[in-house]
Amino acid sequence: MSDAATLKSADEKFCSDCGGVISLKAEICPKCGVRQTAQPNSLGGTAPNGKSxxxxxxxxxxxxxxxxxxxxxxxxxxxxxxxxxxxxxxxxxxxxxxxxxxxxxxxxxxxxxxxxx
Structure with a gap:
């Protein structure tokens, strides 16, 4: 795998399942279809209805x-x-x-x- 494929910008993240580079705001990975969850122990997690x-x-x-x-x-x-x-x-x-x-x-x-x- 080349270095260019593993680099991500500040507004991107890695998919929790396939490891592909996706948008930071993505809730579902467009490559594998897996729903992205908040990182464990993160303080920024919100429920689907917006409740924190x-x-x-x-x-x-x-x-x-x-x-x-x-x-x-x-x-x-x-x-x-x-x-x-x-x-x-x-x-x-x-x-x-x-x-x-x-x-x-x-x-x-x-x-x-x-x-x-």
Whole structure:
């Protein structure tokens, strides 16, 4: 294989399956058809609907007592329950636990649970 075939520019990446050079924004490799996933331990991963695990976790830790993370994740009913009981501080405690759960959850599990509207 020549050196020219293995070089990539700043706006390209290697396919996770076939190793071909593809666009940095490509979700599916045009050469082999395999869906590209976020790198493990990357902070930039987002779900197909645009929800971010890191954003949800930050909302849970800072504004979780008011249920803001629940509204962000599309769980409107639970968000209102958090708002009704925020004065008891119980939603804040639960939100802190959810913060830890969100941070330790894999990207795949987050996408399966919150990634589709």
């Amino acid at each position: 695990k890191i954003a949800a976790a930050l909302l849970a830790v800072f504004l979780g007592g008011f249920g803001v993370h629940k509204f962000y994740l599309g769980q409107i009913g639970l968000g209102f329950i958090y708002l009704l009981f925020f004065w008891t501080a119980i939603p804040a405690i639960i939100a802190f636990v959810e913060f830890i759960i969100l941070l330790t959850m894999s990207d795949e599990a987050f996408n399966n649970k919150y990634g589709y509207d």
